[in-house]
Amino acid sequence: xxxxxxxxxxxxxxxxxxxxxxxxxxxxxxxxxxxxxxxxxxxxxxxxxxxxxxxxxxxxxxxxxxxxxxxxxxxxxxxxxxxxxxxxxxxxxxxxxxxxxxxxxxxxxxxxxxxxxxxxxxxxxxxxxxxxxxxxxxxxxxxxxxxxxxxxxxxxxxxxxxxxxxxxxxxxxxxxxxxxxxxxxxxxxxxxxxxxxxxxxxxxxxxxxxxxxxxxxxxxxxxxxxxxxxxxxxxxxxxxxxxxxxxxxxxxxxxxxxxxxxxxxxxxxxxxxxxxxxxxxxxxxxxxxxxxxxxxxxxxxxxxxxxxxxxxxxxxxxxxxxxxxxxxxxxxxxxxxxxxxxxxxxxxxxxxxxxxxxxxxxxxxxxxxxxxxxxxxxxxxxxxxxxxxxxxxxxxxxxxxxxxxxxxxxxxxxxxxxxxxxxxxxxxxxxxxxxxxxxxxxxxxxxxxxxxxxxxxxxxxxxxxxxxxxxxxxxxxxxxxxxxxxxxxxxxxxxxxxxxxxxxxxxxxxxxxxxxxxxxxxxxxxxxxxxxxxxxxxxxxxxxxxxxxxxxxxxxxxxxxxxxxxxxxxxxxxxxxxx
Amino acid sequence: xxxxxxxxxxxxxxxxxxxxxxxxxxxxxxxxxxxxxxxxxxxxxxxxxxxxxxxxxxxxxxxxxxxxxxxxxxxxxxxxxxxxxxxxxxxxxxxxxxxxxxxxxxxxxxxxxxxxxxxxxxxxxxxxxxxxxxxxxxxxxxxxxxxxxxxxxxxxxxxxxxxxxxxxxxxxxxxxxxxxxxxxxxxxxxxxxxxxxxxxxxxxxxxxxxxxxxxxxxxxxxxxxxxxxxxxxxxxxxxxxxxxxxxxxxxxxxxxxxxxxxxxxxxxxxxxxxxxxxxxxxxxxxxxxxxxxxxxxxxxxxxxxxxxxxxxxxxxxxxxxxxxxxxxxxxxxxxxxxxxxxxxxxxxxxxxxxxxx
Numbered sequence: 001x002x003x004x005x006x007x008x009x010x011x012x013x014x015x016x017x018x019x020x021x022x023x024x025x026x027x028x029x030x031x032x033x034x035x036x037x038x039x040x041x042x043x044x045x046x047x048x049x050x051x052x053x054x055x056x057x058x059x060x061x062x063x064x065x066x067x068x069x070x071x072x073x074x075x076x077x078x079x080x081x082x083x084x085x086x087x088x089x090x091x092x093x094x095x096x097x098x099x100x101x102x103x104x105x106x107x108x109x110x111x112x113x114x115x116x117x118x119x120x121x122x123x124x125x126x127x128x129x130x131x132x133x134x135x136x137x138x139x140x141x142x143x144x145x146x147x148x149x150x151x152x153x154x155x156x157x158x159x160x161x162x163x164x165x166x167x168x169x170x171x172x173x174x175x176x177x178x179x180x181x182x183x184x185x186x187x188x189x190x191x192x193x194x195x196x197x198x199x200x201x202x203x204x205x206x207x208x209x210x211x212x213x214x215x216x217x218x219x220x221x222x223x224x225x226x227x228x229x230x231x232x233x234x235x236x237x238x239x240x241x242x243x244x245x246x247x248x249x250x251x252x253x254x255x256x257x258x259x260x261x262x263x264x265x266x267x268x269x270x271x272x273x274x275x276x277x278x279x280x281x282x283x284x285x286x287x288x289x290x291x292x293x294x295x296x297x298x299x300x301x302x303x304x305x306x307x308x309x310x311x312x313x314x315x316x317x318x319x320x321x322x323x324x325x326x327x328x329x330x331x332x333x334x335x336x337x338x339x340x341x342x343x344x345x346x347x348x349x350x351x352x353x354x355x356x357x358x359x360x361x362x363x364x365x366x367x368x369x370x371x372x373x374x375x376x377x378x379x380x381x382x383x384x385x386x387x388x389x390x391x392x393x394x395x396x397x398x399x400x401x402x403x404x405x406x407x408x409x410x411x412x413x414x415x416x417x418x419x420x421x422x423x424x425x426x427x428x429x430x431x432x433x434x435x436x437x438x439x440x441x442x443x444x445x446x447x448x449x450x451x452x453x454x455x456x457x458x459x460x461x462x463x464x465x466x467x468x469x470x471x472x473x474x475x476x477x478x479x480x481x482x483x484x485x486x487x488x489x490x491x492x493x494x495x496x497x498x499x500x501x502x503x504x505x506x507x508x509x510x511x512x513x514x515x516x517x518x519x520x521x522x523x524x525x526x527x528x529x530x531x532x533x534x535x536x537x538x539x540x541x542x543x544x545x546x547x548x549x550x551x552x553x554x555x556x557x558x559x560x561x562x563x564x565x566x567x568x569x570x571x572x573x574x575x576x577x578x579x
Numbered sequence: 580x581x582x583x584x585x586x587x588x589x590x591x592x593x594x595x596x597x598x599x600x601x602x603x604x605x606x607x608x609x610x611x612x613x614x615x616x617x618x619x620x621x622x623x624x625x626x627x628x629x630x631x632x633x634x635x636x637x638x639x640x641x642x643x644x645x646x647x648x649x650x651x652x653x654x655x656x657x658x659x660x661x662x663x664x665x666x667x668x669x670x671x672x673x674x675x676x677x678x679x680x681x682x683x684x685x686x687x688x689x690x691x692x693x694x695x696x697x698x699x700x701x702x703x704x705x706x707x708x709x710x711x712x713x714x715x716x717x718x719x720x721x722x723x724x725x726x727x728x729x730x731x732x733x734x735x736x737x738x739x740x741x742x743x744x745x746x747x748x749x750x751x752x753x754x755x756x757x758x759x760x761x762x763x764x765x766x767x768x769x770x771x772x773x774x775x776x777x778x779x780x781x782x783x784x785x786x787x788x789x790x791x792x793x794x795x796x797x798x799x800x801x802x803x804x805x806x807x808x809x810x811x812x813x814x815x816x817x818x819x820x821x822x823x824x825x826x827x828x829x830x831x832x833x834x835x836x837x838x839x840x841x842x843x844x845x846x847x848x849x850x851x852x853x854x855x856x857x858x859x860x861x862x863x864x865x866x867x868x869x870x871x872x873x874x875x876x877x878x879x880x881x882x883x884x885x886x887x888x889x890x891x892x893x894x895x896x897x898x899x900x901x902x903x904x905x906x907x908x909x910x911x912x913x914x915x916x917x918x919x920x921x922x923x924x925x926x927x928x929x930x931x932x933x934x935x936x
Contacts, residue, residue, distance in 0.1 A: 080790070081787045081788070086820060086831070296792075345792065346788070379786060404786050463787075
């Protein structure tokens with residue numbers, strides 16, 4: 001039998017590999033044999049590091065000498081909700097520095113929940129001659145000065161996306177730093193910026209960039225200016241408006257409408273801050289083109305929202321506030337048969353009483369009427385097992401299901417039972433469920449269901465649920481594909497954690513806060529599992545060494561790593577270091 | 580093991596003076612008791628396979644007693660505490676455990692989950708911890724877990740929940756207590772919020788809404804109010820960072836939860852109090868005994884520390900000189916600085932208010 005494989009020159013293999021882009025496939029290739037590992041690593045162009053502390057920049061640079069694109073994530077997801085103290089970590093600087101020297105041809109940097117300084121931005125702008133894409137998602141630590149450096153120096157920049165980052169907004173002048181000769185911009189997202197940007201600079205920028213497809217403005221851009229901007233970017237596919245409000249002027253209305261129509265590729269709208277009912281119909285002429293609509297900042301009353309949404313018959317994604325109410329969601333279910341993703345945000349999450357008529361019925365309607373619905377994020381104030389079972393039966397194709405019942409531990413409002421059966425039905429019927437967030441009153445039973453049925457589950461978020469360690473044990477022992485688990489305020493403790501220690505090395509990370517894990521268990525875990533970083537966020541009492549083993553930790557973050565303990569732990573993060 | 584000096588973990592004790600806090604630590608303080616509990620469970624039921632993992636909670640340097648081989652788990656699931664708990668249950672109520680089929684061996688278990696909320700009325704000997712299987716009182720706890728009649732008052736009404744807990748405790752069971760310590764209020768927006776109940780009590784990080792959205796909606800609601808649209812219900816929160824010279828990390832507070840300087844000031848004092856009082860190293864420091872509130876205030880308002888803020892223009896000002904609303908509009912961050920460093924501030928404040936007038 002001819003040994004063909006050995007006869008393949010490396011170049012051929014490399015060529016074959018070049019058709020393979022998925023990270024998982026690339027990882028699999030690299031495991032076949034040593035020579036494939038070597039060939040693969042030299043031709044890998046793009047890498048995704050889901051936890052920036054799982055591996056060090058030095059290791060990445062050493063293994064992959066020819067990267068063009070890197071994505072990094074830093075802080076745990078619960079940092080979004082203020083559960084992670086400031087200065088916890090997630091610093092991009094060491095990565096940027098390592099890449100600046102190793103990858104002069106780096107083109108793309110995507111960061112999520114990381115801390116980035118102006119110095120790093122400047123380094124990026126000067127180190128990579130062909131830099132094209134900068135996406136900073138929920139990042140912080142930098143100011144508009146850093147952006148100015150990017151604008152001024154990145155001649156081939158295609159994408160600048162600051163989604164939901166916390167930017168120190170020193171002024172809007174940074175935008176003027178784009179040189180006159182600059183033409184390459186395809187995507188610009190500045191929706192998170194607080195202060196005004198010069199509309200002249202924007203207009204100039206847009207005029208120079210004929211390939212602009214995605215433009216998301218910030219709230220400070222007034223509606224009147226939007227018309228001019230739209231006029232200069234006829235190829236827009238995605239638009240994020242600024243404040244969608246103005247004095248009611250018919251000519252502004254008609255200009256706006258005409259401007260929307262003029263953008264013949266326009267399919268996605270967002271922004272709509274302070275949306276006035278008067279101006280919403282300006283969108284109607286293009287409503288049948290729209291596939292994505294983000295009205296989640298539009299504090300408009302239900303009838304206007306409903307009318308707009310009903311016109312958008314080809315909608316695939318809708319983000320909206322609960323002002324849409326059950327009746328609006330029923331209308332959505334009738335009109336938008338192609339809906340794939342629905343997110344409903346609460347208008348008054350801290351109020352004691354419901355302020356809108358949005359209940360579980362809205363979600364049930366959508367699950368009945370929209371056969372393509374796969375991704376749901378839904379905030380509401382009441383839920384029943386019956387509704388969840390119905391949703392599960394209607395939509396076995398669900399892949400992401402995040403339900404937030406606003407009041408913690410709220411039972412089924414009809415039967416006053418826990419919602420175990422309802423969520424159980426979700427995991428049972430939705431066999432491809434990858435992401436699940438639980439809420440309401442839940443016992444260990446729901447975790448038993450999740451462990452039994454949630455075989456494809458990758459991310460699970462749990463709050464105020466469960467009765468005992470058994471709950472955690474079910475999940476850790478049953479969910480074969482679990483990558484991220486985040487838990488808060490649940491009575492899960494040492495036993496389940498220690499019994500499933502090996503599982504933790506198969507996951508990206510585990511977050512537990514306000515649970516029942518003791519310092520002793522953390523020490524033990526840290527001692528026995530060198531490839532896990534078991535980090536305890538300590539509070540005022542002082543470092544765990546000084547505490548009895550039985551004391552409970554308030555916040556615990558465990559993640560697998562090949563990089564050992566991280567070097568940048570702040571004083572309030574403790575890690576087991578020795579006997 | 581003698582009773583460990585347990586610093587009030589949550590700081591809740593500041594409100595209710597918790598002797599029970601110490602008692603609960605007795606239950607879990609001795610690892611040897613935990614592991615012996617473990618082995619007794621193993622004898623009865625099965626299958627958490629601790630032995631295979633070789634990880635047990637034990638004193639450093641000692642080995643826990645070897646575990647008997649585990650039985651294979653049945654299809655209905657793992658019974659961690661199962662039989663022990665069942666045997667100590669005095670309730671055979673088929674409605675227990677919220678109406679599920681009784682295939683789970685844990686059907687009667689509603690083990691207490693909260694570790695933090697205790698009132699003086701709690702009988703310390705009734706084990707609060709799932710670990711303490713040997714404690715027979717767990718049976719009575721399970722009685723509580725009758726989902727059918729179980730309705731919790733809203734978390735937000737912290738006063739109500741305090742009463743509720745008291746009542747239930749007197750009824751003889753341990754309540755599935757609310758995470759009162761997580762409730763932030765006017766007095767302290769600490770993750771460990773030890774607080775007297777407040778009008779607007781919020782659990783930190785719940786509901787899970789990103790800060791970006793919260794801040795967007797917050798300014799949205801004030802705008803709507805201005806335009807007289809009847810004040811749409813908004814998020815009404817305004818998080819600013821608070822740093823204190825010498826403290827290990829920053830906090831964030833929501834300025835909208837306070838209505839005046841006094842509230843803000845006392846919240847900050849509570850939040851940072853342990854940093855001001857010597858070092859909080861070995862956990863032996865109990866804020867609740869020793870230092871009264873007034874002396875805390877003296878500490879902060881005396882020459883030691885001064886509360887300052889950075890305004891929209893980037894200037895650092897002393898807190899308290901402008902009307903409260905003006906302050907919340909312009910405050911970007913707070914800093915508790917050492918008095919010696921704040922000396923330069925006073926004249927500028929005067930300057931600024933002069934120029935504003």
